[in-house]
Amino acid sequence: MHSKRVGRPSVVATAAAAGTVAVGLLTAFVQASTQDSGARAHPGWDQSLRATRVPQQAAAPHGKPKAAPHSGARAPRKVSRGISHHTEKGGRTVALTLDDGPHPEWTPKTLDLLREYHVKATFCLIGPNAERYPQLVKRIVAEGHRLCDHSVDHDTGMDHESVAYQERQILDAKKMIDKASGGAPVYYYRAPGGAFTPDSRRIAAGHGMRPLGWVVDPGDWQRPGADVILRHAEEQTGDGAVILFHDGGGDRSESYEALRRFLPWLKGQGYGFGFPKA
Incomplete structure (x- = not known):
């Protein structure tokens, strides 16, 4: 191993x-x-x-x-191997999650936006990105957000790879995130593209990370335009939902613009914000 x-x-x-x-x-x-x-x-x-x-x-x-x-x-920390899709609080709440960062441009802008609306989120970090931008990882933690392991290479086909490969992807990324954050808790593991396996869920849970899924996927990673992203997000959102957005992985200007309009919409609909079940 x-x-x-x-x-x-x-x-x-x-x-x-x-x-x-x-x-x-x-x-x-x-x-x-x-x-x-x-x-x-x-x-x-x-x-x-x-x-x-x-x-x-x-x-x-x-x-x-x-x-x-x-x-x-x-x-x-003892956690479930079951994939978390809903908020800890339940009821009229949502949990915002942000994948593929940290990014030197879009993560700081996203953090500023979250602070403006008093929203706490979960950041699913790529290991080498965390290693490259430790100051952003520390800022995420300092501002009250949670960390999530999103693997080393974002291999969406890792569910077809060996157990040893899956373990390296998960635990090497966690080691990078631990170092970058200064030892802050990593609450979750999100498989790239949702490519979970029983083994990857066991490995993550065995190291204190609850497997993390989502309910709302507005498709921002496809860059269909901010209007489309926003419409999909509004149509899919319901009580207790974990929402998937991106702050890394390339140009996230559309994601940022959609999120800038989505947050006040959520508040206007009476939603509160929480974290996924851990």
Whole structure:
């Protein structure tokens, strides 16, 4: 397998024996100490589907169990392998997702637009793009949006490739996004073109990323014109829908213009904004 597995930390407990310190004084104890001798992996990289047995710790004086020291690392996030198509909040809400970025021109403009309308979105990033524009990834996170892994090469035929290839595409991209963001959570994995497989969903979920689909696809990636994109988006939108748009992958002027008109339309229809189910 391509991804490097990081070992789980082991806990070594030692007990110090009681000794006599002076004539006529009571016997003293040296309390048991616990040492964490393993290196912590970044959350999401060392998740396993197998159960892990926690070693039994040494008992403190009087047989009372001694608590392990706080490591400061976050516990791995457990997620479903099922593809998410709807919002966490449900009801009259939508979740906006933006694919193929970050892009040096269209991502900043899209972020400015989202800030203007007080909308939070999910950015599905191509690994090398994240690596190339880490300052944009950090801005996405700083402004309260969520990150999504969208593979290394955007291979829409990866569902016909080997499991090892799928794993490389998913986990190498995640590693690039992790580095670019400074370790922010990557909540989702979206297969290019929706080319999910049971294995790719298992791999993503095993690393803390919920497979992410969509309900609304206005076809902006085909560049049919802003009017057509907007019409399709309005016709397809319903309660709880995950909406697919693009801020990367080339000239996204039509996508941006359609989105600029779509956001106030959504608010005028009474929609609120949330994130996809994670």
